[in-house]
Ligand code: 5GP
């Protein structure tokens with residue numbers, strides 16, 4: 001880790017322009033860590049652009065201090081008018097298949113091969129890139145970004161501290177998941193020292209949700225059913241019900257899956273959502289030691305031991321049966 005951060009420091013001395021990016025469908029950690037990394041690199045005098053594959057969800061937009069770009073933005077090429085980007089920093093990117101098309105877009109337009117830096121905390125990360133700063137014992141990419149800031153002697157602004165705090169907060173499930181430990185709490189403490197305001201960040205992310213969210217939550221709690229003698233809990237969302245409960249805008253389901261493992265004696269929780277007539281998305285959670293990353297991986301997905309996900313071909317009924325069969329073998 002120290003060695004790879006040193007490599008990053010040396011590489012930074014050679015570059016002026018950096019693209020910072022993250023995985024598709026950015027979550028709180030992805031958003032917080034790209035914004036925090038931009039602030040740090042700018043303090044080091046770099047010209048930085050954040051280029052994302054997908055939009056930042058509304059509830060994290062209060063963290064944005066200056067515009068970020070989307071790879072689909074028709075004006076994106078403007079960012080290249082004053083020279084090439086020599087480096088792309090990926091944060092929280094877990095696997096190559098989830099990193100989106102930022103690198104292809106950049107190479108396609110510029111013909112250049114930037115230095116790729118991979119900063120992540122997923123055990124499933126395959127270590128792509130030239131400089132690899134991966135530590136699966138870290139709660140969040142944001143915690144790693146803080147460590148990088150400290151190693152590079154960069155003082156965080158209160159705003160950057162809020163951004164990174166949001167990453168630690170969301171990836172630890174408000175300091176409730178098993179990745180809540182001395183390191184993640186110490187990181188949170190350092191961020192508060194640097195000016196983060198935990199109550200404001202938590203309020204904006206968790207207590208200002210759309211009314212539709214609560215209606216959806218009510219519906220989904222009603223779909224929960226138990227399998228495997230009460231050790232597995234499944235909640236399901238047919239596409240038609242999703243549309244009826246959330247007619248417009250991007251549906252927010254973040255955190256709802258956690259209720260599946262808050263039922264007494266449940267060890268594996270599944271939130272299964274029909275996304276097209278023959279595709280479903282599964283979010284998996286575990287409590288008590290079952291490794292859901294292995295379950296997701298065997299079905300083409302990935303994640304962490306306690307929180308993972310995958311996309312499955314088939315109807316809700318078919319994919320539920322397939323998932324339950326795989327889960328049963330791991331109980
Ligand atoms: P969530 O259930 O919150 O969508 O995802 C939980 C964790 O699993 C996250 O850390 C996320 O990175 C990972 N994850 C979710 N879906 C996928 C997937 O389709 N492929 C991979 N590789 N990881 C996933």
Ligand code: MN
Pocket residue numbers: 029030092121139140141171
């Ligand atoms: Mn993360």
